[in-house]
Amino acid sequence: MRRHAGLGLCSACWQRHPDRPFVRAEGLISELGQPPDWLRDFTADLAAKYCVSRACTMITSLGRLLLDEQPNHPQALLERSRRSGRSMGSLARALETFFTCHGMAMATDQAERLAAGRRQRRINAVPENLRPSVEAFADFMMRSRERARRAGTRPRSDATVEAALAIMRDLARFLASERGKQDWALADVHDVEAFLAGSPQARKRRLVVLGQFFRFARSQKIVLVDPSRGLTARGPSGFTGATLTLDQQRVLFRRWTTGPAVHPHEALLGMLALLHGASSREVKMLQTADLDPHARTTRLGDRPHPVPLDPASWTVLERCLAHREAQRTDNPHVMVTRQTKSGRGPASTAYVSHVLDACGFPPRMIRCTRLLDLVNTMDPKLVAAAFGMDPEATMIYLADHVDPGRLPEDRTLSK
Numbered sequence: 001m002r003r004h005a006g007l008g009l010c011s012a013c014w015q016r017h018p019d020r021p022f023v024r025a026e027g028l029i030s031e032l033g034q035p036p037d038w039l040r041d042f043t044a045d046l047a048a049k050y051c052v053s054r055a056c057t058m059i060t061s062l063g064r065l066l067l068d069e070q071p072n073h074p075q076a077l078l079e080r081s082r083r084s085g086r087s088m089g090s091l092a093r094a095l096e097t098f099f100t101c102h103g104m105a106m107a108t109d110q111a112e113r114l115a116a117g118r119r120q121r122r123i124n125a126v127p128e129n130l131r132p133s134v135e136a137f138a139d140f141m142m143r144s145r146e147r148a149r150r151a152g153t154r155p156r157s158d159a160t161v162e163a164a165l166a167i168m169r170d171l172a173r174f175l176a177s178e179r180g181k182q183d184w185a186l187a188d189v190h191d192v193e194a195f196l197a198g199s200p201q202a203r204k205r206r207l208v209v210l211g212q213f214f215r216f217a218r219s220q221k222i223v224l225v226d227p228s229r230g231l232t233a234r235g236p237s238g239f240t241g242a243t244l245t246l247d248q249q250r251v252l253f254r255r256w257t258t259g260p261a262v263h264p265h266e267a268l269l270g271m272l273a274l275l276h277g278a279s280s281r282e283v284k285m286l287q288t289a290d291l292d293p294h295a296r297t298t299r300l301g302d303r304p305h306p307v308p309l310d311p312a313s314w315t316v317l318e319r320c321l322a323h324r325e326a327q328r329t330d331n332p333h334v335m336v337t338r339q340t341k342s343g344r345g346p347a348s349t350a351y352v353s354h355v356l357d358a359c360g361f362p363p364r365m366i367r368c369t370r371l372l373d374l375v376n377t378m379d380p381k382l383v384a385a386a387f388g389m390d391p392e393a394t395m396i397y398l399a400d401h402v403d404p405g406r407l408p409e410d411r412t413l414s415k
Helices: 011-015 020-031 039-049 052-066 074-081 090-101 110-124 128-151 158-177 189-197 200-219 246-258 264-276 280-284 311-326 349-353 355-359 363-377 380-387 391-398
Strands: none
Touching: 020 039, 020 052, 039 052, 039 090, 052 074, 052 090, 074 090, 110 128, 110 158, 128 158, 128 200, 158 189, 158 200, 189 200, 246 264, 246 311, 264 280, 264 311, 264 355, 264 363, 280 349, 349 355, 355 363, 363 380, 363 391, 380 391
């Protein structure tokens, strides 16, 4: 049996030995003429977050970068470690986390690159004759976002821009395939109505985007008239979503408080949404620094005041913290996944959107159930103040509802 010369271990045991990354790092330091002073700390960071073989592989890859003739200061090293494509690689992510936490380099523009790629894929899916106008509209939205950032107003998010481009892609495909039109100037109100009729539930959102596009196209002389002008959503202004019954809420409460097989992330998101009206974003952005164990309160999103947690919610939160502790991570967020335990970012939106798949109800439905109950039993302005929402945002939950106690009594005279 082959044994390691220094430690007297067999090959299999040496491959799993926790000192392997440090031995590999010391070998790399001996090869370098001027080794960076952060290399040992970075090795310890890798050894704490990754398995032995993965940490050694990353140190080997780092060694190839350090031994070339390129500059080895942290920012340049971070840029050279990035892979081309959608993922910049595990080494680049580890270096970015380590350098930014120690103030040695600035974060990369990976998120912006991914967003630009998503926008370009939507533009490329537009039929060729209609594509230039959609591409110009995308540039217009990006310039508007930069102006909004400089002015301190609300800029469009990447998701908003991508959703608008997806709607324009679908309209362009509809015009080219269903209506036989290859020019935006040929689109009329009947084409827009037919397109909106294809997805009645998305009519309001689609109409907003179409209005923005055709106003832009008219200003650029792409079209002479706005075919979406005068169209209305013709939908109810109040809340029309689905909610949970009391029996369904009781079943979910028992599932998340007594079910030992339920994942801690599912129980945390479900309980905070069911009892405290928390959104998926508020839960995924929740950090350990937002918790107050003595007062048993937490900060949720933009809410102006700490949210007191009931015993059941606090117990679920402690389960999630224990799950986080078992992963031995430095990530400050409460909800840590396998992909985020080696970094400091929150869980992805895709992960959070599927956390509650096992229970059969989406987070939005559970949250809306709680908001609907609070708004109709309390003052909507108080609910808006407690949740950090605009007063108009809570008024939609009052549509078509009048408290029977406030209606005047029937005083019709009998003949």
